[in-house]
C-alpha cells in the first residue's frame with residue numbers, strides 16, 4: 001500500500017513513512033493511493049470477532065508489508081487491552097432506532113484514545129532499533145493533550161512536549177496530563193491562551209535551530225494512522241446492527257473532520273452506510289460547506305463543546321481530494337485560494353459527491369441541552385455535550401427503519417458542569433481514574449515566548465540522527 005499527498009508534490013511513502021511523517025512535505029495530507037475493499041462475505045465474517053481482531057482485518061490492507069499480520073495483532077491487542085470495557089466500543093440503545101457507540105472507555109476517557117493508543121505503539125515499533133527519535137510538540141485545550149501523553153508515556157524513541165494555557169484547562173484535564181511522570185513526558189503551562197500556545201508550536205516547527213536538530217512531529221497534525229484506527233469502529237458497530245445485510249447510519253460530532261472522514265473510508269471500503277451526518281455546533285463551516293458549497297472561515301465562538309470549536313477543518317481536504325478526482329495540482333490550488341481568501345467554493349463534483357452520502361446539521365447550545373435531557377429522561381443515559389450535538393443531529397436526520405448510531409466522543413464526567421446544568425445529574429469519574437486528585441503533578445510554567453519554550457525543548461529533547 002502506497003500513500004500519496006493530497007497536494008501531489010510530496011514523496012510517495014509506505015505506511016511506516018506516512019505514519020512517521022504526519023503532515024506531507026508539500027503541506028498536504030497523506031491518503032492511500034487506492035481504497036482497499038471488503039466483499040459482503042468478508043464483512044459478514046467480522047460478526048462475532050473481538051474488537052482487536054476486527055481491527056486487524058480492517059487495518060491489514062492499509063499497513064501493507066510494514067508489519068506482519070501477527071505484529072499488527074500484537075499491537076491491536078496491546079492497545080485495546082487497556083480499555084475498560086471488554087467490547088472496547090460498546091453500543092447502547094436509546095430508543096427504537098437511536099443508538100450510541102461509546103468511544104470513551106480508553107485511559108483518558110476521550111475517543112481520541114482509540115486512535116492514539118495504537119499510534120503510540122506504532123511510533124515505538126517503527127523507531128525501536130533505529131537511530132531515529134521523534135520529538136512531538138503540541139498545544140492542547142484539553143482532550144488531545146491527555147490522550148497523546150498517555151499514548152506515548154514511557155515509549156522508546158519518542159519525547160513529547162505538551163503546551164497548555166495556564167489556568168484555562170479544567171482541573172481534570174490538567175491532572176490527566178501533569179500526573180503522568182514518565183521521563184519522556186514534558187508538560188508546559190504557557191502564560192497565555194490556547195491560540196498563543198498553538199502559535200508558539202507553529203513557530204517552533206519553523207525554527208531551524210529546533211527543526212534541523214530534532215525530528216519534530218505534531219499530534220494535532222493529521223496522521224493517517226489515526227484515521228485508519230477509527231475506521232474500525234464503523235465496521236464493528238454496523239455488523240452488530242445487521243450489517244452488511246442492512247444499512248446503518250451514523251451521526252458524528254465533528255471538529256477537524258477526522259472521525260467522520262473515517263466513516264467515509266468505511267463506506268469506500270464497501271460498508272453499507274445509509275448516511276453520515278456531520279454534526280457541528282454554532283461553528284458551522286462544515287455545515288455550510290455541505291449544504292451550499294460555501295467553505296469560508298468565520299470567527300471561532302467558544303461553546304460548551306470546545307473540541308468542536310474549529311473554523312478550519314484540516315481533514316476536509318482529504319474528502320475534497322477524493323471527491324475532486326484525486327488531482328493533487330487542483331487540490332493545492334483550491335487550498336491556496338482558501339489560505340489567501342479565508343474562503344472557497346466546492347466544485348460541482350465535490351458537492352454532488354458529498355451529497356450522496358453526507359447529511360449535516362448545525363446544533364446550537366439550546367438544542368444540545370435538549371438532547372442531553374432527552375437522553376437522560378427517555379433512556380436514562382447521561383451524555384457529554386459533544387455527544388449531545390451528535391444526538392440532536394441524529395434525531396433530526398433519522399431515516400425510517402435504519403438504525404442511526406451517534407458516536408459518543410467523551411465521557412460525561414469530563415464535562416460535569418455542562419451536564420449538570422442541562423440534566424441536574426452530576427456524573428462521577430470512573431473508579432480507575434478516581435485517584436487523579438491524589439496523584440503528584442509535574443509541569444513547568446513558562447512565559448509565552450519562543451526564547452523560553454524553545455530553549456526548554458532544546459534542553460530536554462533528544463536529537464534524531
Ligand SMILES: *Cc1c(COP(=O)(O)O)cnc(C)c1O
Nearest residue numbers: 254255256257258259307409410
Ligand atoms: C476531537 C473531538 C471531537 C471532534 O473530532 P474530529 O475528528 O476532530 O472531527 C468531538 N468530540 C470530542 C469529545 C473530541 O475530543
